[in-house]
Amino acid sequence: TRQIELIAEWMRVGFIHGVMNTDNMAISGETIDYGPCAFMDAYDPATVFSSIDRQGRYAFGAQPRIAAWNLARFAESLLTLFDDDADKAVAFAQERIDAFGERFRAAWVAMMGRKLGLLSAREDDGALADDLLAWMQRKGADYTNTFVALGEGEGAGEAAPFESEAARAWLARWRARLAIDGREEESRALMRAANPAIIARNHLVEAALRAASDHGEMDAFNDLLAALAKPYDMRPGLERYRALPEPHERIAATYCGT
Numbered sequence: 001t002r003q004i005e006l007i008a009e010w011m012r013v014g015f016i017h018g019v020m021n022t023d024n025m026a027i028s029g030e031t032i033d034y035g036p037c038a039f040m041d042a043y044d045p046a047t048v049f050s051s052i053d054r055q056g057r058y059a060f061g062a063q064p065r066i067a068a069w070n071l072a073r074f075a076e077s078l079l080t081l082f083d084d085d086a087d088k089a090v091a092f093a094q095e096r097i098d099a100f101g102e103r104f105r106a107a108w109v110a111m112m113g114r115k116l117g118l119l120s121a122r123e124d125d126g127a128l129a130d131d132l133l134a135w136m137q138r139k140g141a142d143y144t145n146t147f148v149a150l151g152e153g154e155g156a157g158e159a160a161p162f163e164s165e166a167a168r169a170w171l172a173r174w175r176a177r178l179a180i181d182g183r184e185e186e187s188r189a190l191m192r193a194a195n196p197a198i199i200a201r202n203h204l205v206e207a208a209l210r211a212a213s214d215h216g217e218m219d220a221f222n223d224l225l226a227a228l229a230k231p232y233d234m235r236p237g238l239e240r241y242r243a244l245p246e247p248h249e250r251i252a253a254t255y256c257g258t
Contacts, residue, residue: 002029003067004100008107012115013196014040014143016060018050018254022070035256039199041244043136043143049202051253064108068100114194115147117178117187128177131170139167144199145242148234150174151191197234198227198241202251 006029010017017024018036026032036050045061053059058066075093082089105126112129113121136146162171178187208221227241234242245251 001103002027003071004064004104004107005029006031007063007067008104008111010063011060011108012111012194013199014043014060016040016047016049016058017063018048018058019052019256020058020063020066020070022073025067025070025074036254038202038251038254040143041201042140043133043146044140045133045137049251049254051255064101064104068097068104071100072097111194114190116174117151117191119181119183119186119190122177122180125177128170128173132174135166135170139164142244144196145244147191147195148197148242151188151195192232196231198231198238200224200228201241201245202254203245203249204241206251207249 003025010031016038017031017034018038019033024033036052038049040047040060045059046056047060048056048058050058056062072093075097079086079089079093082092109126109129110121113125116125116129116132118125135141136143162168178184181187204220204224208224211217211220224241227238
């Protein structure tokens with residue numbers, strides 16, 4: 001349950017751990033040893049930044065699957081404590097591991113519901129979220145800015161252009177779904193609380209590191225840290241932290257020690 005809650009929160013903010021092997025999970029449900037971590041810009045579940053992840057094992061969308069795999073390895077180490085009968089011990093563990101997928105999906109749908117401002121739970125909410133993400137992937141839409149733009153109303157802004165027929169059709173479904181709850185201000189407040197306006201974008205982190213390591217200048221680091229201290233508060237003067245990287249600023253890989 002703790003791992004499910006943790007990874008759903010990672011995915012809420014577009015976080016990629018990068019090296020989520022068995023020794024980097026804890027029963028406390030905390031994020032540990034995330035050296036080559038990164039935040040996603042354009043939405044793609046296959047996004048990988050970790051320089052050591054050459055096959056996408058720890059990609060953004062693979063994080064739930066690898067968590068279940070890690071938990072299965074953990075269960076194997078505990079089999080002798082579950083039951084003296086080996087078959088019963090395996091069955092006991094397998095039943096719980098098999099429940100991971102359904103439980104994660106429920107937590108993920110609830111999390112996405114908050115990002116979309118849904119104040120109640122309905123059966124088709126998961127499909128609504130899935131369809132938005134599918135459009136975002138086709139469009140190459142920025143994960144963070146798209147949800148912020150939705151919260152600001154009608155997907156306004158260059159960060160999330162909803163001008164296509166498919167996007168307008170989805171917006172109509174979403175607005176109809178919000179109307180079922182019928183409390184627009186509460187929905188907007190829920191979205192503002194669930195969708196950070198500012199994340200530690202890779203090019204900003206790289207620029208801060210370079211300024212500090214190459215020139216001993218800490219202003220970029222301190223300014224970024226101050227902005228990230230209130231990530232849900234889009235204050236005047238911080239627009240640059242929502243800007244996407246220029247082609248020459250894009251980061252292809254992150255490393256242990258970042």
